[in-house]
Amino acid sequence: MNSAVTLISAIIVLLGVAIGYVLNSPVIGVVIVLVGVILALTLRTAAEWERAVVLRLGRFAGVRGPGLYFLIPAIEIVYATVDTRRQSTRISAEDTLTADAVSVTMDSILFWRVTDVKRAATELTDYRNMIAQVAQTSLREVISATTMTDILGNREAMDERLQALIRRKSDGWGIGDITVEIRDVKIPPELNDAMSRNAQAEKEKQARVTLASAEIAIAQQIVDAAQIYQENPVALQIRQMGLIYDMNKDRGATILVPTTMTEALGTVVALGAAQQQPAPKPPQPRPITPPPGGSVPQA
Numbered sequence: 001m002n003s004a005v006t007l008i009s010a011i012i013v014l015l016g017v018a019i020g021y022v023l024n025s026p027v028i029g030v031v032i033v034l035v036g037v038i039l040a041l042t043l044r045t046a047a048e049w050e051r052a053v054v055l056r057l058g059r060f061a062g063v064r065g066p067g068l069y070f071l072i073p074a075i076e077i078v079y080a081t082v083d084t085r086r087q088s089t090r091i092s093a094e095d096t097l098t099a100d101a102v103s104v105t106m107d108s109i110l111f112w113r114v115t116d117v118k119r120a121a122t123e124l125t126d127y128r129n130m131i132a133q134v135a136q137t138s139l140r141e142v143i144s145a146t147t148m149t150d151i152l153g154n155r156e157a158m159d160e161r162l163q164a165l166i167r168r169k170s171d172g173w174g175i176g177d178i179t180v181e182i183r184d185v186k187i188p189p190e191l192n193d194a195m196s197r198n199a200q201a202e203k204e205k206q207a208r209v210t211l212a213s214a215e216i217a218i219a220q221q222i223v224d225a226a227q228i229y230q231e232n233p234v235a236l237q238i239r240q241m242g243l244i245y246d247m248n249k250d251r252g253a254t255i256l257v258p259t260t261m262t263e264a265l266g267t268v269v270a271l272g273a274a275q276q277q278p279a280p281k282p283p284q285p286r287p288i289t290p291p292p293g294g295s296v297p298q299a
Helices: 003-022 026-042 117-122 127-144 148-153 155-169 189-231 233-249 259-276
Strands: 043-046 050-056 059-064 067-070 076-083 087-097 103-114 175-186
Touching (some): 003 043, 026 043, 050 117, 059 117, 087 127, 103 148, 127 175, 155 175, 189 233
Antiparallel strands (some): 050 059, 087 103
């Protein structure tokens, strides 16, 4: 009996007493009071997610709810009220050996709900405890058949195997919508340190490979630059002077440049400028003007 049924029954009983007193008719009042008492004994309510398993003289009479339902007094009883909402159960396996003989501790969450109220209530003594025990033993079996690498690197596949095993063992229990998610995996500290060192070594290996690739690219660019400087000495001399300027512009120091370097640079620049200038034109012969007498002197 819940609060709503109690309140309704109390109101009817009080109403019967009041009517019998006002009308001075105890028979009517007694009838109304009896109706209230009968409702208190027979009327029940169930929430939207609840189902009531009713037994009639010890035998299964049906599943009632949600909402209002009636019971036959002294003949029918509510054996159990089953919650049909989706529920979660935490399962764990401590110090379980994997397939490669590594001791691990694993925590998981099992999600499930009751799909067949009759089976869950009448065929199982405690369906909550039983599904939790089946899930825990299944978790240990899956860990024992899986290597440490697969546990750490492929949790989704392990979730699917564990889920399939729990469904197979609980088939026919009236429990469905089973899913499993692994929360945490704990490994021994010494193995954790070894895995950390292994990961660090792998990262250093990748860094060295990347650095070597960069060195190869730089060397190739230097070879290309040397080829360009070999074909164009002026560019090499200008590059040398540019390096000297870059070294001196921030420090303000005096740098002595060898005379041979400046002379070579000057000679190269002069040759380059001379090559760019147009060639001089040859001298034109001057015309001979005859004297006033009209005769041209003979040679």
